[in-house]
Amino acid sequence: MTVFELKQEFVKVFGGTAEDVRVFTAPGRVNLIGDHTDYNGGYVLPIAISMKTFIACRTTNDGFIRMRATDIDDCVDVDIKHLNDYRDLKWGNYQVGVAYELERRGYEIVGCQMLYHDELPHGAGLSSSAAIEVATALLLATLSNEKRGIKDDINMVEMALCGQGSESNYCGVNCGIMDQFASAMGKKNNAIFLDCEDLSFTYVPINISGYKIVISNTNKKNELANIKYNERKSECDAGFEFLKGAGASSLGKVTPEQFEKLKILMTNDVIRKRTEHVVYECDRVKRSVTALKGGGIFLFGRLMSQSHNSLRDLYEVSSTELDILVEEALKTEGCIGSRMTGGGFGGCTVSIVKEENVEEFIKTVGNNYRERIGCEATFYISDITDGACEIV
Numbered sequence: 001m002t003v004f005e006l007k008q009e010f011v012k013v014f015g016g017t018a019e020d021v022r023v024f025t026a027p028g029r030v031n032l033i034g035d036h037t038d039y040n041g042g043y044v045l046p047i048a049i050s051m052k053t054f055i056a057c058r059t060t061n062d063g064f065i066r067m068r069a070t071d072i073d074d075c076v077d078v079d080i081k082h083l084n085d086y087r088d089l090k091w092g093n094y095q096v097g098v099a100y101e102l103e104r105r106g107y108e109i110v111g112c113q114m115l116y117h118d119e120l121p122h123g124a125g126l127s128s129s130a131a132i133e134v135a136t137a138l139l140l141a142t143l144s145n146e147k148r149g150i151k152d153d154i155n156m157v158e159m160a161l162c163g164q165g166s167e168s169n170y171c172g173v174n175c176g177i178m179d180q181f182a183s184a185m186g187k188k189n190n191a192i193f194l195d196c197e198d199l200s201f202t203y204v205p206i207n208i209s210g211y212k213i214v215i216s217n218t219n220k221k222n223e224l225a226n227i228k229y230n231e232r233k234s235e236c237d238a239g240f241e242f243l244k245g246a247g248a249s250s251l252g253k254v255t256p257e258q259f260e261k262l263k264i265l266m267t268n269d270v271i272r273k274r275t276e277h278v279v280y281e282c283d284r285v286k287r288s289v290t291a292l293k294g295g296g297i298f299l300f301g302r303l304m305s306q307s308h309n310s311l312r313d314l315y316e317v318s319s320t321e322l323d324i325l326v327e328e329a330l331k332t333e334g335c336i337g338s339r340m341t342g343g344g345f346g347g348c349t350v351s352i353v354k355e356e357n358v359e360e361f362i363k364t365v366g367n368n369y370r371e372r373i374g375c376e377a378t379f380y381i382s383d384i385t386d387g388a389c390e391i392v
């Protein structure tokens with residue numbers, strides 16, 4: 001749907017004319033490497049992708065945020081004086097949570113009409129919820145600043161934090177900061193090398209000319225993810241207790257050398273495996289950044305595959321479908337690295353594939369996946385894009 005068409009849809013739903021309708025957007029993300037490290041104060045390397053969430057909106061003065069979506073048959077009208085009362089919505093609680101977080105940070109929430117349009121598949125691990133949160137945060141903060149006559153640029157890191165705050169403080173999902181940060185701070189043709197402990201970051205140019213980033217969707221929703229996510233988080237917290245002797249500020253900052261010296265203290269095998277993943281995964285992120293900066297794309301590909309194996313065997317968050325997609329990808333000519341990306345238990349893989357082999361990759365991996373799993377995989381070839389913005 002084009003922006004023009006979205007505005008026409010908005011007028012059909014809310015009336016009036018398209019003249020005063022504005023459009024905000026935020027992208028989904030794919031993490032190139034560094035999974036289950038963000039909530040351990042470690043490193044990640046995500047990119048913002050071409051698939052996005054769009055919100056058409058218009059300011060009103062009736063004290064309500066009125067939300068509709070092009071693909072969901074639900075209407076949510078939120079009284080801005082009672083933002084705390086909408087935690088149990090089937091759809092819309094992420095957005096209200098964002099409004100709630102903004103208000104806590106001193107923004108004045110302004111009534112408006114909003115029509116959501118999503119290009120991102122839901123539950124596919126491409127951060128459709130983070131995109132919704134970040135686009136909503138930018139929109140509401142913009143309206144708030146305009147109402148108060150504040151001309152400063154919106155702080156996009158703060159918008160990412162509002163998105164994360166909505167999930168953890170309002171919706172009860174204890175996620176890390178990676179997804180919202182990537183959606184808010186993405187930069188065209190760059191990955192974000194982010195230290196999730198203090199949010200310091202640098203952009204890493206992704207010069208992989210001749211290669212494409214191919215996202216393969218298992219089309220299995222990551223349903224177990226929430227339960228297992230919290231379980232993994234506490235296992236990591238427990239593991240860090242044994243590594244405190246290293247003097248690191250968080251598990252993500254423990255080096256492989258420190259880990260090897262102290263791991264003997266961990267008699268619980270599960271805890272040892274979880275922490276081993278985090279420590280070595282953070283190391284792989286740092287080595288990937290060095291490799292990518294020096295044009296070492298093949299080394300990066302190998303690190304991606306090691307990362308997948310670690311998520312499968314040590315962290316145990318992969319699934320048969322993800323493993324088969326990775327296995328089939330790596331058998332295909334021109335694929336130099338492949339791994340599950342995001343929370344796991346379903347969702348997507350990311351692969352780096354030589355441009356001339358992409359068509360064959362999609363055909364072969366798709367056929368073999370169908371044969372082995374009995375359902376279709378979906379493939380997306382993504383550019384690396386900028387983060388959230390208003391489309392003007």
Ligand code: GLA
Pocket residue numbers: 031034035036037038039175176177178179342343344
């Ligand atoms: C989900 C969470 C992120 C991150 C990843 C795993 O996508 O929302 O914060 O923890 O899983 O890397």
